[in-house]
Amino acid sequence: MKPFVVAGGDAAGLSAASKCKRAAPDREVIVFEKGEWVSYAHCGTPYYVKGEVDGLTDLVSLSPADVAERGIDLRRGHEVTDVTEGSVTVVGPDGEFEQPYGDLLLATGAHAVQGPFDGLDRRGAFTLHGLPDAAAMRAFVDPDFDPATADIGPMDPERLRPLADAPVPETAAIVGGGYVGVELAEALSARGIEVHLFQRNEQLLPPFGAAIGDAVRAELNSEGVVVHTDTAVDSIAGGDRVERVEHADGTLDAEMAVVGVGIRPNTGLAEDAGATLGDSGAVAVDRYGRTDVEGVYAAGDCAEARHTVTGEPTWVPLGLTANRAGRAIGATVGGEPTPVGDVAGTAVVKAFEVSAGRAGFVGDESARAAGFEPVTETITAGSRSGYYPGAAETTVTLTADCGTGRVLGGSVVGTDRAAKRIDTLATALDAGHTVAELERLDLAYAPPFSPVWDPILVAAKVLAGRLE
Amino acid sequence: MKPFVVAGGDAAGLSAASKCKRAAPDREVIVFEKGEWVSYAHCGTPYYVKGEVDGLTDLVSLSPADVAERGIDLRRGHEVTDVTEGSVTVVGPDGEFEQPYGDLLLATGAHAVQGPFDGLDRRGAFTLHGLPDAAAMRAFVDPDFDPATADIGPMDPERLRPLADAPVPETAAIVGGGYVGVELAEALSARGIEVHLFQRNEQLLPPFGAAIGDAVRAELNSEGVVVHTDTAVDSIAGGDRVERVEHADGTLDAEMAVVGVGIRPNTGLAEDAGATLGDSGAVAVDRYGRTDVEGVYAAGDCAEARHTVTGEPTWVPLGLTANRAGRAIGATVGGEPTPVGDVAGTAVVKAFEVSAGRAGFVGDESARAAGFEPVTETITAGSRSGYYPGAAETTVTLTADCGTGRVLGGSVVGTDRAAKRIDTLATALDAGHTVAELERLDLAYAPPFSPVWDPILVAAKVLAGRLE
Numbered sequence: 005m006k007p008f009v010v011a012g013g014d015a016a017g018l019s020a021a022s023k024c025k026r027a028a029p030d031r032e033v034i035v036f037e038k039g040e041w042v043s044y045a046h047c048g049t050p051y052y053v054k055g056e057v058d059g060l061t062d063l064v065s066l067s068p069a070d071v072a073e074r075g076i077d078l079r080r081g082h083e084v085t086d087v088t089e090g091s092v093t094v095v096g097p098d099g100e101f102e103q104p105y106g107d108l109l110l111a112t113g114a115h116a117v118q119g120p121f122d123g124l125d126r127r128g129a130f131t132l133h134g135l136p137d138a139a140a141m142r143a144f145v146d147p148d149f150d151p152a153t154a155d156i157g158p159m160d161p162e163r164l165r166p167l168a169d170a171p172v173p174e175t176a177a178i179v180g181g182g183y184v185g186v187e188l189a190e191a192l193s194a195r196g197i198e199v200h201l202f203q204r205n206e207q208l209l210p211p212f213g214a215a216i217g218d219a220v221r222a223e224l225n226s227e228g229v230v231v232h233t234d235t236a237v238d239s240i241a242g243g244d245r246v247e248r249v250e251h252a253d254g255t256l257d258a259e260m261a262v263v264g265v266g267i268r269p270n271t272g273l274a275e276d277a278g279a280t281l282g283d284s285g286a287v288a289v290d291r292y293g294r295t296d297v298e299g300v301y302a303a304g305d306c307a308e309a310r311h312t313v314t315g316e317p318t319w320v321p322l323g324l325t326a327n328r329a330g331r332a333i334g335a336t337v338g339g340e341p342t343p344v345g346d347v348a349g350t351a352v353v354k355a356f357e358v359s360a361g362r363a364g365f366v367g368d369e370s371a372r373a374a375g376f377e378p379v380t381e382t383i384t385a386g387s388r389s390g391y392y393p394g395a396a397e398t399t400v401t402l403t404a405d406c407g408t409g410r411v412l413g414g415s416v417v418g419t420d421r422a423a424k425r426i427d428t429l430a431t432a433l434d435a436g437h438t439v440a441e442l443e444r445l446d447l448a449y450a451p452p453f454s455p456v457w458d459p460i461l462v463a464a465k466v467l468a469g470r471l472e
Numbered sequence: 473m474k475p476f477v478v479a480g481g482d483a484a485g486l487s488a489a490s491k492c493k494r495a496a497p498d499r500e501v502i503v504f505e506k507g508e509w510v511s512y513a514h515c516g517t518p519y520y521v522k523g524e525v526d527g528l529t530d531l532v533s534l535s536p537a538d539v540a541e542r543g544i545d546l547r548r549g550h551e552v553t554d555v556t557e558g559s560v561t562v563v564g565p566d567g568e569f570e571q572p573y574g575d576l577l578l579a580t581g582a583h584a585v586q587g588p589f590d591g592l593d594r595r596g597a598f599t600l601h602g603l604p605d606a607a608a609m610r611a612f613v614d615p616d617f618d619p620a621t622a623d624i625g626p627m628d629p630e631r632l633r634p635l636a637d638a639p640v641p642e643t644a645a646i647v648g649g650g651y652v653g654v655e656l657a658e659a660l661s662a663r664g665i666e667v668h669l670f671q672r673n674e675q676l677l678p679p680f681g682a683a684i685g686d687a688v689r690a691e692l693n694s695e696g697v698v699v700h701t702d703t704a705v706d707s708i709a710g711g712d713r714v715e716r717v718e719h720a721d722g723t724l725d726a727e728m729a730v731v732g733v734g735i736r737p738n739t740g741l742a743e744d745a746g747a748t749l750g751d752s753g754a755v756a757v758d759r760y761g762r763t764d765v766e767g768v769y770a771a772g773d774c775a776e777a778r779h780t781v782t783g784e785p786t787w788v789p790l791g792l793t794a795n796r797a798g799r800a801i802g803a804t805v806g807g808e809p810t811p812v813g814d815v816a817g818t819a820v821v822k823a824f825e826v827s828a829g830r831a832g833f834v835g836d837e838s839a840r841a842a843g844f845e846p847v848t849e850t851i852t853a854g855s856r857s858g859y860y861p862g863a864a865e866t867t868v869t870l871t872a873d874c875g876t877g878r879v880l881g882g883s884v885v886g887t888d889r890a891a892k893r894i895d896t897l898a899t900a901l902d903a904g905h906t907v908a909e910l911e912r913l914d915l916a917y918a919p920p921f922s923p924v925w926d927p928i929l930v931a932a933k934v935l936a937g938r939l940e
Binding site (some may be wrong): 057327328345347350351391392421427430437445448453458 | 525793820892909918924
């Protein structure tokens, strides 16, 4: 049997390779990774910049040696450059070669959108996508960072030297109020940098809905981050170095600029292979992660997935989705057909002391666009019994379909263990629960952990009143 | 229309009364409560004894004035002593009278089992069930407690004076390793009292399963509580005051003894009414909380409920169940038929820094007794990404049925936000999810909150391997 070939050595790729090797130990599994790093945690990079995570290799789940021990033929510094029927073209340190495959997984990830900005080549301008970006940013903002002694894995210390030697910035402009922007606002503030966060539209974290956007904005403000909403940034200006950003309302002097305006799927190889892309721009796949090209799978940030609520394709590039789809594809390729699982768009984010989660459709607008007749309620309840120390306001937004009563999605935000409460809702979405069913769930109550009626139950009760 | 009469003014009774008044404002609603307190939080009493909750009235959700404002005719100091067709006998301060009813809710609660112990009449011997017990215990253990100035609501300070004047105990024996025992072990330790916890069998918190029993035992030990398992207590000995407890292995000198060996439903009125009791000993009810006597409902700690997993009657006397059933019955009586909801046996408990949750069937023994062919796995995973500060071991036990793959129950225990993770499982039980479905849930991941694979997903993955 020809080998199982994987293009991309991060979450989806190595999950698939590992699971295939466990399911079918005799199958040859080759993973080509164009970079130096494999199996690392994108989501941890803001905390590495902040310094809560000390070494860059702390973000690595599996070392190359771990991967080898699993019997996987991992080739770093090898880029898959073309796909033809039954074979891929690979460019490595020793030149180009053809590699036949029996099954092929495209796990090529995504890349940071650079936006319409001049100036990203100036020193002090960054995007944050992957460990090299994280190392560069840490070198620039951490006065104690010495490339010669820092834990930077296989990276060349000399590449980081100019950034480490440059003065630590006093002011940073962050362009984009999504995850990366919000998490870096916290990280850079913690380093004593004055942070200005620019968001083109009126709300931070748009997919999280208004209640979370407002709560996160208030928290950022209270921690000294200057939030500029409805404020487009036009350019990152300066000479060799960033000196200022020009924005709709004027100019901000800043020695650092971070562009975090989203990511786009890397679909070049899939297109070469002749695979169809979905409306989202990511690779279309079926319930088993198969593209419409025989023997070719796609998973992770480059691929679509099926939405829990609509059953339609969606693109929500997140860590669990990548790991889960990779693992399922590895099982399928290894002889145990396994669905990749649906995505509810479950996501959580932290901004200083505020934590927030969302799942499904949050608010009427997106739900209506998906063809529902939505009704939404937002309530505030306690995180614990009111008399118990540490109780804090928890705001829940819940959206349901008027016609069927089905829960469509919602959000939770607060300062006391709010984020993971979203898992209750994610599970209820998976079950297709109505608001009445949600309202009757037997959730856990004890004074240190929850009021008698968990905030999600309170929201369900109030929303049920609207549906009567 | 004859009034809606409620016997019992705590969670179930006042939830029903309030909801009925909202649904049918013109309906007369009368609540008879034999004691002085209404609408209070049983579950908060250990934290009042500990002193984390300052005043006794902090544990009250609704004051009598709040209740009156809702249009409810609340009569404290009135005990319903008999039920006949269409009428109850009530004994109040002004004597006995008959009160006709259209609908009747028996929300008579439960009482603490005293166990086969002599000596519960000695000073320093306590059970903990309700606010008067809590006030007595606080008076005895809090050196700063002054009955004249303490927030004790309608209670007579002079009744507490002898306990407040007695010396604070140096050593306390707690008989029973359930919720009350474990929570009071924490509370009394926090006051500097040497605590010995006696459990007749080998495991603390039996319904929570072995993993939680072991973790809680280890935590209690590490905090200086002396845990005596497999050790029956024979008597509470002394003169006017508790001086020692006699147990299977010897004698412990102690000035305080707490008996927390469980509660039993108060079913006398239901039996008077001719209602059938279930095998549990609590009042049998249907999906709407109706007993088998026309017009008579039962809810709260005196009533059974339907088990989420088996669909069979069960008795799990907890706060949310009482509130939820009361509210549903209030709606039904008010003209909006509403099921009371099933119970998954979801419960959470705190022991110092350890928190734990359970739902459904935990472990093979109880599941097999319910007719399943169970398989159980226990795993340990991180509470957050391993590199993120605060990550702590989280132990999950998951039980499923071999034949169907259906999840039957499980538990979660750890020191970092472990308890409320049980809500995911409670929701999955309600949905009737299989292990494969549980494994594919789109739960929330971000480094500060969870590893990529939430501990519950890790458990599902491992258990799925056993089911293949």
